[in-house]
Amino acid sequence: MAEIAVIGAGKWGQALHFALSQKQECFITSRTKRDIKNFVSLEKALECQHLVIAIPAQEIREWLKNNFIYTKGQKILVAAKGIEATTGEFLNEIYSDYVPEKNIGFISGPSFAAEVIQGLPCALVLNSTSKKVYDKFKPFFPDFIKVYYSSDVTGAEIAGAYKNVLAIASGICDGLHLGNNARASLISRGLVEMQRFGKKFGAKKSSFIGLSGAGDLFLTASSTLSRNYRVGLGLAKGEKLENILKELGEVAEGVKTAEAIYKLSSEHFIYSPIAREVKLILDGKPPKESLKDLISD
Ligand SMILES: NC(=O)C1=CN([C@@H]2O[C@H](COP(=O)(O)OP(=O)(O)OC[C@H]3O[C@@H](n4cnc5c(N)ncnc54)[C@H](OP(=O)(O)O)[C@@H]3O)[C@@H](O)[C@H]2O)C=CC1
Ligand SMILES: O=C(CO)COP(=O)(O)O
Known part of the structure; x- marks a missing residue:
């Protein structure tokens, strides 16, 4: 019987399963049965004392209600990494109905699944209000992953979710061939924007300039390995969102998170110009018009 299991065998779940199988046996389970070593039923996975859940933010409330x-x-x-669009709730708020705060942590930081599954080195942050959660999970990770600890759950969550929206913006910027200067400006103003948003919810500034914020933002907003960035490229070409997502075949959390940030920014009077334009573009506004509005703002 394994001590640890991954729930959700998408790109990230499978990469984490690969990483967590290096030092010990690790189970994996998912809604769709897959031919992966140590793939078990949900019932069997839930018997493990340590669970890593890689189910997208928009689906998790229902999943917890029906399965957990x-x-x-x-x-x-x-x-x-995402914020629920229908309610604007963060993942830690959704999970709080099911798991005591002292027993839950959140992973953040730059980590493309495609690289983790090849055993390439990376650094992550395990965020939890309880250091004991970090102490319990850290020994499971392989030598090629360095795991840091932070108690700033809100900061890590906002950084990880917000960077997906900014990656869409960056993909749009590159898809419109606006140049390296424009992308660097967008990314650095985006970093300021996510930090301002986070401050409203009590996040620490340091989370945004570390791995969870700048680290993940630089990664995602400058690589075609990012699904969110690729959504932006498609939008710049004038493709329909529906077709882009169909072709992607995997989750791009920035799409729904843009809605959530738009909603939260309106309710809390937070100035979030880039996320706002991404939301409007997703709703059909021509990207070139957004650019004009952003520059003249
Ligand atoms: N890919 C990456 O590089 C990284 C991704 N993340 C984050 O991890 C999360 C998952 O991403 P990723 O694995 O890449 O996405 P994928 O689209 O590759 O996989 C999604 C997974 O979620 C499961 N799922 C989807 N909807 C439901 C549902 N309603 N009920 C139960 N299970 C469901 C799928 O199940 P099924 O097995 O049936 O397909 C699948 O296992 C996202 O929040 C993403 O932002 C974070 C860091 C890196
Ligand atoms: O979060 C990620 C890397 O840290 C993955 O980003 P995408 O979901 O945009 O591919």
């Missing part, structure tokens, strides 16, 4: 049984005081690690 928390009876044995398991330690939980959340691997998703």
